[in-house]
Amino acid sequence: MLITMARTSAKERLARREHALALLADGNSFRTVAALVSGKYGVSERTAQRDLTWARNRLVGELSSTEVKELLAWFCHRTQTIVQKAEKAGAYGAAVAGMNLIYQAVLSRELDSIHSNRHRGYGNRHGNYKG
Incomplete structure (x- = not known):
């Protein structure tokens, strides 16, 4: 069936x-x-x-770029406040997690892009190049 x-x-x-x-x-x-x-x-x-x-x-x-920037600023400020409270309470693991969250959400793409661009160029040849 x-x-x-x-x-x-x-x-x-x-x-x-x-x-x-x-x-x-x-x-x-x-x-x-x-x-x-x-x-x-x-x-x-x-x-x-x-x-x-x-x-x-x-x-x-539907979010405009201005709304995204405002939301990101709010997110960073709230997370920073929580990180500071965690540090005062001696909850260092939570503080590090909060800082890592900010890094992942805001900074990682930009910093990773800068890092990868620095390591590209004429000095970094690969393959059969014997210089």
Whole structure:
């Protein structure tokens, strides 16, 4: 016996994704949105996760460069505040983790790019070059 799965129309899928976008824009967590979409529309968690990915990409895609810069500045300031509190409390592991988070989010691409550009050039020949 062949069992077929019900297919969702494009209109239904879009409605589900727009609902996920609205929930995400209201500040709900990813896990909460996935559970709400899964429960309301009777879809699997995996399908709800795909809808959530679509909604997150749509939400991020609508941010202007000014909003991204403001968000990044807020993120760095809050993380720096948490790092300072962790240092005062003697939680040095948390402080290092916070500094690493800032590095990964903000600085790593730029510094890695500078580092790799420095090591390129005429002095770094490879292969059969005998100089």
